[in-house]
Structures are given as C-alpha cells and as structure tokens.
Amino acid sequence: MADALRMLHQHWESSSRPTTAEPESQDHPHNTSMLSEANVNASALNLSAVDPAPEDRPMSLPDEADLVLLCCDYLRDLRRAYAPTALHETEGIHGDYLTLACWALTRALTAPAVNVTTEPEGNDAWFDVARQHAQVDADALATRPVLHTSKPNQLPSLQDMEDEILYRGNVIHMDASAVEVAHSPVAGQSTTKEDPQVFHHSYDWYDYDDAHPSNRHRFYPLQGLASGPDLPGSLTLGEMVAAGLVGLQAKTRRQAEESFTGGDHVRFEQYINALSDRGFFDIETHDETTGQLLTEEERDAIYQERYAKVVAKFRIKLASNIVEAHGGDPSL
Secondary structure (H helix, E strand, C coil): CHHHHHHHHHHHHHCCCCCCCCCCCCCCCCCCCCCCCCCCCHHHCCHHHCCCCHHHCCCCCCCHHHHHHHHHHHHHHHHHHCCHHHHHHHHCCCHHHHHHHHHHHHHHCCCCCCCCCCCCCCCCCCCCHHHHHCCCCHHHHHHCCCHHHCCCCCCCCHHHHHCCCCCCCCCCCCCHHHCCCCCCCCCCCCCCCCCHHHHHHHHHHCCCCCCCHHHHHCCCCHHHCCCCCCCCCCCCHHHHHHHHHHHHCCCCHHHHHHHHHCCCCHHHHHHHHHHHHCCCCCCCCECCCCCCECCHHHHHHHHHHHHHHHHHHHHHHHHHHHHHHCCCCCCC
C-alpha cells in the first residue's frame, strides 16, 4: 500500500500538461488528451491495495484560492454557454462585464498552480492558449501585452479580454459553417453570433484537460480522486451549490416569499385581508408633511413599501414556527 501511494504521489507531483491531442471523433468533442509515455501508467498500479474507504479520510475546508478559482471557472463557463443577447434577456446578466470579471479574477490568483505569472498556460483547464494563438493575427499578438504583465490600472480592450476565454472560431474540426466567428475583428466591438442555438454549438469547442496544473485547486468526486474521460471535468459551482442547498434545506429569500405570496397560501391571504380591513393599505392622497398631492407612482411606492414589510413579518413568523417545531434548532 505504501508503494502504491508513493507512486501516486510522485505522479501527482511530476505530472505536467501534455500536448492536447485532437478528439478521436466529432461525436465526442470532450475526449481528453492522453498522457505521454513518460507519465505513470495508472493501470500498472495495484489500486486494489489502496484503501478507498472515504470515511477514513479527513475532510479539509477549501482555501480562498480554491473558491476564487471555482467562481472564475463558473463565470468563464457562463460566458461561453450563452450568446450575449440571450444572457442579457434570459438571465439579466451583461456578458461584457462577465468578461471583465474573468480577466480580473484570472490575475487575482497568486497560488503557485494558478498564478499566470508562473503558469504561462494560465489557470483555465478548458482553454488551449496555443489553439487560440493559431487563430489570431501574428502582428496583433506581437503588439498585445503578455498575459501576466497586465496591471490593474492598464485594462486591455474587450477584444483582448475575450481572446483569453473565447475561441475566435472552430478549433476541433467540427462543421465550421455551423458556427460563425466568435468575435469581431475590431477590438472592443463584440459581434458574437446572436442565435442562441448556433452559439451553443460552439460550447463544444472547449476541451477539458485533466492534466492541467490548475486542477490541483479544483474539486472532484470520490474524495478528489476522480479524473479521466469517464468523469470529465471538475465539480462546478452550480453542482456544489445545488448539493449544499439540498443538504442545508436552503432557498433564496425570493423563492421563500413566493411560496406564500403566490395566492394559494391561506394563512397569508387571511393575514393580508385582516390588515386591509384595518386600513393598513389605504394610501393617503396627500403627503402628510407637505400636504402636496401624491402622484400615482408615489402612492404605489408607498403601497409596495408597506406590502414588503408585511411579507417580511410573515416570513419571520413562519421561520419562528419552524424553529419551534424542531425544538429550537435554527439549522432545520
């Protein structure tokens, strides 16, 4: 067992990102690259000698670099998955500011395996810098600031920022006519294909590299041991948050309040009706201080403020009831 663990440790410490191989077929765009012959062949290890019992392995909390990289990965993935117009219209998120956030977070990380100063390939396990450079004009690359020399007070153009996270075109030999170039050739002028279905097709361009150095700061199933084409990629922020929400029985406040303000909560309706009967929602026509006539917008704002107070009070009461029903434990 000690020998097997030592071999695994040596493989982990000595592994470096190999040259990314092209996918074996168009049907499997996420096939990962093969490790070179110099790497340890995992199949030669006596893995049965390694005790897999997860309960015997102590759990450790993530450090701040792990969490920042998790957020950065999520934002980069979000920027790649949506066309800017669809992102704005369906999710209420501005794609260009996501690009700026990715650019900043990439440089915020200074841990050894994710520091862009010491890791020329950056900290993105889904983006091949060499493939992108093959699509960008050589003269433009020559005049572009090096990745790690950019300073917070020297922002590059939006085009340069996008070129660090978005491929300009097809890089894995899919049907090139199916997807248009991802950016405008004019710096700072984003003209990404607006058809969400067509743009989504380009999401398959981004191959996961399981041997990328920055993976040391990512989270994986099986106590962090999972890897390879059978379990592609690390756990995402969305997956981890979803699991945590289930375990904590947590929701956003909006979801919680909509559960009883939707019109089918008898007790809330009774509460609202009782307050209405007392005149709580009767809005004055004139300002109590100045005596000036209130506009419809001003009266509606007063109504919304009072309604919000009622919703908050009812929510707090429901929470208190739940805590009391579980013996005073606020975690349930």
